[in-house]
Amino acid sequence: MRRVWQMFTAFCSRNRTYFSNNQQQVAENNLRMLWAALWVLLVFLAVYGVWTTSTIRYLPLAVCYVVICAIVSALLLVTHFFRNHRPKPWLIQASCMACVCTLMGFVIVISVFPFPQDPAIFYPLGYIVVASLFNFSYQRIMLLMSVISIVYLIIVNMFRPPEMIYLDQFSGVTTWIVTSLFLLLLSDLRLRNGETLLLLEKVSQTDSLTGLPNRRGAHVYMSTSFSHCQQKGLPIAAMMIDVDHFKEYNDLLGHQAGDSCLVSIGQILQDFSRKYSLLASRYGGEEFLILLPDVAEKDARQLSEELLERVRQQAITTPNGIVTISIGTAVCCPGQEDTISDLIHQADEALYRSKANGRNQATVVVQPAPPFQSQRM
Numbered sequence: 220m221r222r223v224w225q226m227f228t229a230f231c232s233r234n235r236t237y238f239s240n241n242q243q244q245v246a247e248n249n250l251r252m253l254w255a256a257l258w259v260l261l262v263f264l265a266v267y268g269v270w271t272t273s274t275i276r277y278l279p280l281a282v283c284y285v286v287i288c289a290i291v292s293a294l295l296l297v298t299h300f301f302r303n304h305r306p307k308p309w310l311i312q313a314s315c316m317a318c319v320c321t322l323m324g325f326v327i328v329i330s331v332f333p334f335p336q337d338p339a340i341f342y343p344l345g346y347i348v349v350a351s352l353f354n355f356s357y358q359r360i361m362l363l364m365s366v367i368s369i370v371y372l373i374i375v376n377m378f379r380p381p382e383m384i385y386l387d388q389f390s391g392v393t394t395w396i397v398t399s400l401f402l403l404l405l406s407d408l409r410l411r412n413g414e415t416l417l418l419l420e421k422v423s424q425t426d427s428l429t430g431l432p433n434r435r436g437a438h439v440y441m442s443t444s445f446s447h448c449q450q451k452g453l454p455i456a457a458m459m460i461d462v463d464h465f466k467e468y469n470d471l472l473g474h475q476a477g478d479s480c481l482v483s484i485g486q487i488l489q490d491f492s493r494k495y496s497l498l499a500s501r502y503g504g505e506e507f508l509i510l511l512p513d514v515a516e517k518d519a520r521q522l523s524e525e526l527l528e529r530v531r532q533q534a535i536t537t538p539n540g541i542v543t544i545s546i547g548t549a550v551c552c553p554g555q556e557d558t559i560s561d562l563i564h565q566a567d568e569a570l571y572r573s574k575a576n577g578r579n580q581a582t583v584v585v586q587p588a589p590p591f592q593s594q595r596m
């Protein structure tokens with residue numbers, strides 16, 4: 220029993236960590252499910268509600284259907300707004316919880332009121348299906364479904380015939396127990412699947428040699444950071460770095476020594492980025508890229524010179540001296556209508572200038588410069 224408890228607490232800890240670190244992704248998945256579930260529910264309400272109310276002619280039941288339809292319609296409008304504006308994850312999750320409550324309200328209504336002399340057969344099936352629709356943390360969904368179960372038992376005690384109360388209450392408690400176990404297994408399956416996908420995504424966005432983000436991983440972060448700086452009116456810079464005479468280094472010392480050199484450069488860039496909360500990535504071959512959010516021209520020049528000096532101090536030896544780098548830095552000031560691609564292109568042009576002017580130096584540009592005709596060497 221102690222072993223089972225330890226496994227359960229470990230699962231809950233992993234579950235909390237996963238949902239805490241992946242709020243945006245989980246919320247977007249739930250938003251897609253919310254959109255589909257609301258449309259299905261609205262169509263079902265229209266068909267089933269008209270048929271039931273015309274058959275039974277019970278005014279309170281018709282009012283319940285109208286209220287539920289109004290709530291579903293409101294949630295559809297909110298969901299449509301969310302799909303176009305991408306709000307904070309907690310708003311999406313709150314809307315999904317509201318949808319769960321609405322769905323369960325509908326399930327309780329059709330289980331308790333239309334046919335009072337028959338067992339509430341819709342409730343157990345609807346309870347399990349609705350509880351499984353969205354991806355919430357296990358603790359959160361079980362708390363919500365427990366509250367719904369208590370509400371259901373109260374409604375059964377108030378509105379069901381005496382001969383059906385005990386049967387429905389037994390069914391409600393049994394459904395809660397079965398659903399708790401089912402959701403535990405489903406949550407564990409979703410958690411394992413989510414962790415595997417995250418691991419695969421991380422591997423696909425990481426350079427295997429240096430451990431830095433690769434071009435794909437860099438673009439994911441850069442797009443978000445660039446948009447944030449533009450919205451806040453902050454400057455942003457991109458620093459393109461190239462290892463000088465790397466082809467000669469490879470030819471003279473071999474590819475294994477070349478790989479070792481790139482690993483050393485990657486470690487320097489990683490330490491440099493951690494110090495200033497930047498993002499360094501291996502952009503391809505012997506090229507590296509660093510994104511510098513909220514960095515203006517003066518700071519960009521200082522950082523470029525500091526990075527040049529760090530590589531020199533590392534003193535990676537070659538037959539002709541030590542390894543050096545060339546840097547091209549482009550700064551996008553607030554108000555410029557550049558894209559992240561424009562910024563990287565400008566940094567690349569600045570890098571060409573550094574290499575053409577003798578290498579082992581940094582060039583910083585602020586405004587878009589005319590194309591510089593030079594062959595990469």
